[in-house]
Amino acid sequence: MLESRNSSLWTALALAVSAAACGESDLNRAPPPRVELQGVPVATFHPTTGKTTVVLDFLVRDHVGNSVDPATAQMRRLVDGQEVDVESVPDFRDTKLTSNLRVGMVLDASYSMTQWRPSAFEPMKEAALDTQLSIRDQFTAWNTGTFSALLDWFQDGYVCEPSPSMPEAAVLDIPTPVPGDATKLFAATARMVDRLKQQYDANVPSGSDHFAMVVFTDGWDNYSWHDNSAVPAISYPAVGGSFSCAGAAPMSLEGLLEKLRAFPQLEVHVIGLGNTIRASELSAIAETGHGRFVSNPDSNQVASMFQQIAREFTTTRRDGITMPLPPGEYEYEQLIDVNGGVARVKFRFRAGDANARVLAETVVTD
Numbered sequence: 001m002l003e004s005r006n007s008s009l010w011t012a013l014a015l016a017v018s019a020a021a022c023g024e025s026d027l028n029r030a031p032p033p034r035v036e037l038q039g040v041p042v043a044t045f046h047p048t049t050g051k052t053t054v055v056l057d058f059l060v061r062d063h064v065g066n067s068v069d070p071a072t073a074q075m076r077r078l079v080d081g082q083e084v085d086v087e088s089v090p091d092f093r094d095t096k097l098t099s100n101l102r103v104g105m106v107l108d109a110s111y112s113m114t115q116w117r118p119s120a121f122e123p124m125k126e127a128a129l130d131t132q133l134s135i136r137d138q139f140t141a142w143n144t145g146t147f148s149a150l151l152d153w154f155q156d157g158y159v160c161e162p163s164p165s166m167p168e169a170a171v172l173d174i175p176t177p178v179p180g181d182a183t184k185l186f187a188a189t190a191r192m193v194d195r196l197k198q199q200y201d202a203n204v205p206s207g208s209d210h211f212a213m214v215v216f217t218d219g220w221d222n223y224s225w226h227d228n229s230a231v232p233a234i235s236y237p238a239v240g241g242s243f244s245c246a247g248a249a250p251m252s253l254e255g256l257l258e259k260l261r262a263f264p265q266l267e268v269h270v271i272g273l274g275n276t277i278r279a280s281e282l283s284a285i286a287e288t289g290h291g292r293f294v295s296n297p298d299s300n301q302v303a304s305m306f307q308q309i310a311r312e313f314t315t316t317r318r319d320g321i322t323m324p325l326p327p328g329e330y331e332y333e334q335l336i337d338v339n340g341g342v343a344r345v346k347f348r349f350r351a352g353d354a355n356a357r358v359l360a361e362t363v364v365t366d
Contacts, residue, residue, distance in 0.1 A: 030341035031063035033073070035365050041320070041332075043349040045356035052351035053090070054332055054358070055320040060343070068338055076335040077321055088323045100145045100209045102199055103135055104192040107153035108217035109174050110183040113274065116218070120273035121176065124216045127271065128171050131214055145209075150195055154188035156181040157228040159248050163241035173238035182223035186256045187248035189215055189285065193259045196266055212267045215285065219278030224251045253281055260288045267291045327352030329359075 041056035060068040077084045105128055113121040132149050139147050153160050153174050162170050196211050203209070228247035236243040260268060268289025270282045277295050286293035319334065327350075334345040347363040350356050 030339035032341040033063065033068060033336060033338040033343045034061045035059070035336055035343045035345055036061065037345065037363070037365065040360045040363060041345075041347060041349075041358045043351060043356045043358045045351065045353055047354075049324070050352075051322050051324045052349075052356050053320065053322040054349055054351075055318065056334065056345060057318050058336075058345070060317065060336060060338065062338065063341070072338065073317070074337040075319055076337070077319070078333040078335070079321070079323065079325070080331050081333075084321050084323065088321045090320070090322050100203075101135070101139050101147050102150070102196060102209075102211050103132070103148075104150040104152070104196050104211075104213040105131065105171075106189050106192050106213065106215045106217075107151070107171070107174065108183065108185060108215075108273075109153045109155040109177055109181075110220075111177040111179055111181040112183060112218055112220050114177060116274040116276075120218060124273055125172050125174055128214075128216055129169060132168055132171075135212075150192065152188055152192050152195075153243075154184045154248075155245075157184065157223065157226065157231065157247055158234065158245035159184065159188045159191050160236065160243040160245035162238070162243055166238060166241040170238050170240055170243075173236075174243070175236055183217075183221050184223045184226075184248055185215075185217050185219065185221035186224035186253055187251040189213075190251045190256045190259055191248060193256070193263060193266065197259075197263050200263070200265060209265075210267070211263075211265055212269070212291075213289070215268065215270045215282075216273060217270070217282070218274035218276070219272060219282045220276075221253075221278075221281070224248075226250060253284065257284060257288045260285070264290070269293075272296065323351075325351040327355075 036059045038057040038059065041054060043052060043054045045052050060073050062068050077089065107124060107128055109121070113119070113124060128151075136147050136149070149168070151162055151171060153171075155175070155177050160174075192213055196213065200209075200211060227250045229249045231247040233244060233246045235245060260266065266289060268286055269291040270286040270293045272279060272282050272293065272295040274296070279293070279295060283293045321332070329348055329350050331346065331348050336343045336345075343365065345363070345365050347358055347360075349358045
């Protein structure tokens with residue numbers, strides 16, 4: 001009897017351990033990635049070989065929306081529920097995206113930026129230059145499109161921009177603020193949103209064009225309520241040209257957020273600098289702009305942010321099958337596994353003759 005009870009006890013314990021292990025495995029499984037198709041998949045029949053090729057191009061993102069290197073994803077391909085053999089998977093090459101990246105930077109050159117210990121002003125200028133160069137280098141390494149950058153900095157009642165001839169390093173020539181120089185953060189940021197929106201509207205960009213903005217500030221806006229848009233313009237000389245400065249119309253935080261909501265194609269990242277940062281307002285700007293807010297970031301955090309912006313333009317994954325399918329209609333399913341999390345693309349297609357095509361209305365991703 002005792003042996004029977006002990007046997008039952010060990011059996012129950014084994015089942016409990018097994019169940020716990022299964023539960024732990026589920027907990028450790030990564031959230032599913034997200035797949036963004038770059039157009040409708042294509043099916044083509046090759047009459048000389050009698051084979052049909054199905055091709056789809058897509059980007060892979062993690063569960064929070066960051067781009068994932070497609071080379072790290074594991075692929076499974078099924079036709080009518082049956083996994084295809086290796087002979088049916090061509091050597092598709094991942095291809096660089098052809099898209100344009102336009103980045104706007106907004107720098108806080110108000111007096112408060114010099115009063116933190118250590119001062120945040122000079123490090124901000126260096127970080128802004130590093131930001132532009134890093135994003136440019138990563139973008140051009142992964143992309144065949146064009147890169148362009150806009151710069152605004154604000155000091156007291158003025159918002160300033162460099163002349164077109166000035167080099168990228170001109171950001172280091174932004175003059176040091178003096179006591180009394182106030183902060184027009186909301187007004188200056190809204191101005192950059194307007195500049196990027198003008199470019200967006202003028203160029204009628206394709207879905208692969210990307211607009212991003214990076215704001216450097218301590219967040220202590222105290223002057224955007226004031227309308228000084230009619231004041232005479234001034235300029236500051238700098239290497240390679242000059243900074244042109246003008247007044248700005250009034251702007252509230254809610255007004256700025258409304259502009260961002262009206263321009264969902266813009267991604268806004270905010271870098272908070274200084275001993276005391278108004279994090280709630282800066283977080284609201286980044287969140288509404290579908291970006292990130294980091295406070296006094298270390299080099300790793302800044303590098304991660306640069307990569308997030310630039311990796312929107314990393315290689316797109318091209319995948320699919322080539323199979324000798326008889327004429328008829330089939331279901332194609334692609335499973336994309338990233339660290340145990342699985343995304344799915346599914347659609348129906350015709351194969352085996354000149355009517356080969358993907359039935360676009362059946363394409364689903366989950």
